[in-house]
Amino acid sequence: MKVTVVGAGAVGASCAEYIAMKNFCSEVVLVDIKEGFAEGKAMDLMQTASLNGFDTKITGTTGDYSKTAGSQVAVITSGIPRKPGMTREELIGINAGIVKEVTENLVKHSPEVIIIVVSNPMDTMAYLVHKTSGLPKHKIIGMGGALDSARFKYRLAEALEAPISDVDGMVIAAHSDTGMLPLLSKATRNGVPVTEFLNDEKQKYVIEETKVGGATLTKLLGTSAWYAPGAAVSVMVQAIACDQKKMIPCSLMLEGEYGQNDICLGVPAIIGKNGVESIVNVTLTADEQLKFAEAANAVREVNGDLKF
Numbered sequence: 001m002k003v004t005v006v007g008a009g010a011v012g013a014s015c016a017e018y019i020a021m022k023n024f025c026s027e028v029v030l031v032d033i034k035e036g037f038a039e040g041k042a043m044d045l046m047q048t049a050s051l052n053g054f055d056t057k058i059t060g061t062t063g064d065y066s067k068t069a070g071s072q073v074a075v076i077t078s079g080i081p082r083k084p085g086m087t088r089e090e091l092i093g094i095n096a097g098i099v100k101e102v103t104e105n106l107v108k109h110s111p112e113v114i115i116i117v118v119s120n121p122m123d124t125m126a127y128l129v130h131k132t133s134g135l136p137k138h139k140i141i142g143m144g145g146a147l148d149s150a151r152f153k154y155r156l157a158e159a160l161e162a163p164i165s166d167v168d169g170m171v172i173a174a175h176s177d178t179g180m181l182p183l184l185s186k187a188t189r190n191g192v193p194v195t196e197f198l199n200d201e202k203q204k205y206v207i208e209e210t211k212v213g214g215a216t217l218t219k220l221l222g223t224s225a226w227y228a229p230g231a232a233v234s235v236m237v238q239a240i241a242c243d244q245k246k247m248i249p250c251s252l253m254l255e256g257e258y259g260q261n262d263i264c265l266g267v268p269a270i271i272g273k274n275g276v277e278s279i280v281n282v283t284l285t286a287d288e289q290l291k292f293a294e295a296a297n298a299v300r301e302v303n304g305d306l307k308f
């Protein structure tokens, strides 16, 4: 499988590295706008191949999309990241233009491509790709839930004082500081609801720390995170490449599911060779339904700032 990653910055390079290390792709093409940057990252990564034992060929290009032709999957990470104190939504002014232009270039050279959208504000950028790419809806997947769920599991393991392999859980709704919905009611430790182990204070801690997971790292790093985002994308690319039919929460165009229409929001989905194989309808509590609807209202407002 040939995969293109647009944006050879922190997330793009990390994602290319994880994909290569897992050795399931024949080729990864990195694209960046900064002269020589993608070529340099590709060369540096290729020089880890003999050390890390992978055969994936990684190449780089400065904006030559003919090199991406025939990609089955493309990941859009191009755009600016937030700085401490900013919200993801504040990035829309710069990132919308970048994501639109990149999408047009990708589809021109790979009309059958499946696009994974990473650039922020991600739910709105995924919506923009739907409105501008002409691709069918099962081929556009926003990455947020996979990362947020990994952070949820990290916080659950911390609160439970348990190994992460013992815990399971999922985050849906918006990829934003306020609109994330960690499904505590469904989270388990080896099949036992975590609510049986955690008191109210610990439950609240896990939920709040999960929601601001990206902001916490941005404050510590001075820019946003890249290892877990890169790993989350690689899991999604592998689910497509290997037709795993894995259930992963992703930001998808909703047409009636979860009571929403004409919006991209995080919902559990089965991911396989066609991209989105199906959306999974999970029964939410009344409180979760309310929070999901509130998150949708907030994302809809941000989408209103888009110009097509």
Ligand SMILES: NC(=O)c1ccc[n+]([C@@H]2O[C@H](COP(=O)([O-])OP(=O)(O)OC[C@H]3O[C@@H](n4cnc5c(N)ncnc54)[C@H](O)[C@@H]3O)[C@@H](O)[C@H]2O)c1
Residues within 6 Å of the ligand: 006, 007, 008, 009, 010, 011, 012, 031, 032, 033, 034, 037, 077, 078, 079, 080, 081, 082, 091, 095, 098, 101, 102, 117, 118, 119, 120, 122, 143, 144, 147, 175, 223, 224, 225, 226, 229
């Ligand atoms: N959805 C998520 O969960 C998630 C997670 C982490 C980061 N992000 C977002 O991903 C984006 C990238 O973050 P980063 O930390 O990698 O930033 P970064 O600055 O390290 O890398 C971005 C790269 O995009 C390139 N770029 C800009 N315009 C381009 C264009 N038109 N064509 C090709 N390349 C272009 C830049 O030159 C840069 O190398 C940000 O918007 C960030 O908010 C999203």
Ligand SMILES: O=C(O)C[C@H](O)C(=O)O
Residues within 6 Å of the ligand: 081, 082, 088, 120, 147, 175, 213, 214, 215, 217, 218, 224, 225, 229
């Ligand atoms: O927090 C950010 O701005 C980047 C990304 O969305 C993340 O969650 O790490």
